[in-house]
């Protein structure tokens with residue numbers, strides 16, 4: 001923290017502090033390098049989107065794959081015990097997980113309904129189907145609660161790249177602040 005940063009590092013580190021020292025607003029050209037460079041989470045972590053989604057589906061931290069995210073079925077840690085990702089990235093974050101849960105449970109109900117009707121097609125649809133669907137509707141959201149939360153967090157970090165310092169830097173392969181941007185072309 002106290003080591004003297006080089007010019008290159010200074011330009012990348014703590015842009016807010018740099019700006020606060022200025023009395024005059026920076027020229028647009030000067031300001032440009034300090035604008036947050038949005039690098040996709042997949043590139044930051046060096047992990048593909050499928051893997052991030054899979055981690056979420058098995059209720060592990062989508063960013064690092066670490067477990068012990070849930071203390072109990074409905075009680076989860078605020079931060080990942082491994083990579084320190086704060087799961088509730090914005091207020092109302094968990095509304096999305098509710099949506100994901102609903103979509104998945106309805107999807108399962110539809111698949112069960114459709115396949116059972118198809119299999120038993122010429123005959124009447126079995127009576128137990130109603131009870132099976134009712135059971136899925138009642139217990140599905142409960143069973144899918146932990147995965148839905150982590151799945152939504154996975155979707156969220158895929159849609160909105162991780163910010164500076166959002167997770168332990170050891171899990172970050174490419175950091176837009178730590179590393180210089182790769183010039184394209």
Ligand SMILES: [Zn+2]
Nearest residue numbers: 061064080083
């Ligand atoms: Zn993690």
